[in-house]
Ligand SMILES: C[C@](O)(CO)[C@H](O)COP(=O)(O)OP(=O)(O)OC[C@H]1O[C@@H](n2ccc(N)nc2=O)[C@H](O)[C@@H]1O
């Protein structure tokens with residue numbers, strides 16, 4: 001019998017859902033490189049209120065179906081990070097589940113679309129099957145540990161060292177993806193200086209939006225230059241976000257974000273950009289608190 005998180009027996013026939021919120025690197029400092037080639041990072045990571053949705057229902061076999069506006073090109077076989085996570089969690093016990101993934105995030109886009117889905121699958125299936133979450137989740141991908149959290153985090157190591165931060169002041173984001181492919185491995189390998197300064201030792205609490213912007217403006221995304229060299233249209237995304245208090249690329253790209261003080265400003269910017277570039281993916285969303 002499977003048990004829900006609170007220990008009460010879950011109704012095995014009940015469906016359940018998890019949101020796979022976008023992962024956005026407000027900063028991304030590359031401070032070194034391990035012998036295995038993975039890069040050491042120092043990153044302020046938040047989750048944005050736009051994401052995929054993963055549903056599960058009881059079934060004898062483990063299956064995955066995919067729908068939604070960003071389903072095209074997303075695999076439904078063992079290549080999908082959801083099924084990869086499910087197989088590892090099942091550990092050969094042969095448990096079944098009917099999984100349905102509703103894709104809203106562009107994949108391989110610097111906002112953890114696949115990684116957030118894998119994290120959602122681990123959380124959802126651990127509850128559905130009544131098994132513990134793995135203690136070591138970086139095996140699923142460098143972004144999966146942070147995608148298992150919700151509030152702002154300082155992410156270090158190769159992605160496995162996480163320090164929760166105090167809540168950020170209200171802040172609204174516009175995410176823009178121009179549809180160019182900048183593969184994460186290629187962007188990292190194109191990074192010329194891999195030993196750049198970290199963020200300040202102490203990340204302060206921010207009294208308000210302008211203090212947050214002042215701090216973030218003094219930080220960096222070290223992967224922006226190699227990503228823009230590979231996909232110059234990313235520069236166009238940043239230009240389109242030039243009315244934001246801060247505009248920057250997330251992760252290894254190509255998605256860029258703009259930070260706005262109010263919902264109205266963010267929604268107006270999103271509407272303007274989507275009208276000017278109808279083939280780009282554009283979303284306005286709040287930064288999620290813990
Ligand atoms: C750029 C970030 O998204 C920032 O959050 C992550 O560091 C990348 O996370 P991810 O896409 O889940 O990365 P993975 O799928 O684990 O690794 C893809 C490839 O990116 C490179 N990689 C990834 C993470 C890292 N800290 N250093 C790296 O050099 C490696 O070549 C790796 O083979």
Ligand SMILES: Nc1ncnc2c1ncn2[C@@H]1O[C@H](COP(=O)(O)OP(=O)(O)OP(=O)(O)O)[C@@H](O)[C@H]1O
Pocket residue numbers: 073074075079080081082106107108109110111112113114115116117118141143184251252253
């Ligand atoms: N659940 C999924 N959603 C989207 N793409 C997936 C998924 N599972 C596997 N893939 C495949 O893996 C690729 C995305 O893997 P990747 O780890 O780069 O995802 P990501 O976390 O969205 O990327 P990024 O780290 O740049 O945000 C896609 O090109 C797709 O073919």
